[in-house]
Amino acid sequence: MALGDLEREVMTQLWNAGEPLTVRQVHERLSRDRELAYTTVMTVLDRLAKKGVVTQQRADRAYRYTPAQTREEMTAALMLDALSAAPDGVRDAALAHFVGRLDPSALTAAIEAARKGK
């Protein structure tokens, strides 16, 4: 399984849990339907922590991990990033949109509305 897919599944477990999880707990949840090394899960969580996507706290001699943002918050932030221009108003060449030029403030409102409507 590709590393990216594993990262995504680890994040899904953390988001679904709703509470901080230890490496062992994440490993248990993921190995219900497949063979997976404990150290692999540990490495993945460590990588995600280094990237700032999950936070690591020490409790009872074990690290516990939580997502830095909820799934909805992260999605909204990402959409906003995808749709906003650089500070000087120049469209960033980093991303190309299908719809063309968009106004960030209108989009923030739309994203907020979409989140509340769910």
Added chain:
Amino acid sequence: MTALLLGALGLTLSLVVPGVLAGARWPDRAPVAAVALWQSITLAGVLCALGVVLAGPQELVGELGADRPAGAAALVFALVVATVIIGRLLVSLVRVSLRSRARRSRHRLLVDLLDTAERHGELPAEVPAGLRVLDGELPFAYCLPGRSPRVVLTGGALRVLDAAQVAAVIAHEQAHLRYRHDVVMESFTAFYRAVPGPLRSRAPLDAVHLLLEMVADDAARRRCGAAPLRGALALLGDAVSPDAPADLGDAAAERRRRLDRLAVSDRPSATVLLTLVAVLGAAALLVLPTVIVVLPWLDRALSAWPL
């Protein structure tokens, strides 16, 4: 004289020509050639500026009839300014590309973590490798260029578009990725940021962006037909515009132009002719500053030839 000519040409290229070309409608029918023309206009402008800097001081000293040290100083000054111009452009290019690379890699990480493509049965049967679905109601689509590219659709886009329209949108984004439109946009952005305030113009940036959208539209039209693409453009645009502020009028006009050109199919001969003329123009523009610099020099060299 050389410096004056080059200066006039450079100012025309950076202040007058962009406005004229941005207002023209023929580029809609030959967008690839028009992008080439924009590139050559920009590059020729830089060449003119360099030419002025290199030829100007020496000519000035010559006119004033000054002695040798002044001539040498003028030459040094010219070289320094030319180096500054080139350096500024290069620094700007590196900055823009580093910045967008960092933004892309962060964005790619997050979009991979949030991907829900597996849960969307309505996606086309052969899902392209880099396709990601973001669970959000706002319907839009975009692509993430780079060595490991992604095409991103939102859940909202999948909800409003039918299968053929989704395929057309994916084809459009893949055309952006395949032809590396991001590199073209980055070079124009870098140039824009490097030019000093009073001389800088948004016209090339905006015009080239729209032209690249048209190039991607053409690729999507070839693969999926015009009808689904038009449908997708109309649906995705409308979904964002209801409470759009006034300055989005531009975006609406741009979409109108894209829809209009997709409604007609040009005769290939007309497109070929336009493309040929534009490409020849682009080539001529690049040659012109060089000729202006080289001709007087050649003239002098020939008259000094000991025969």
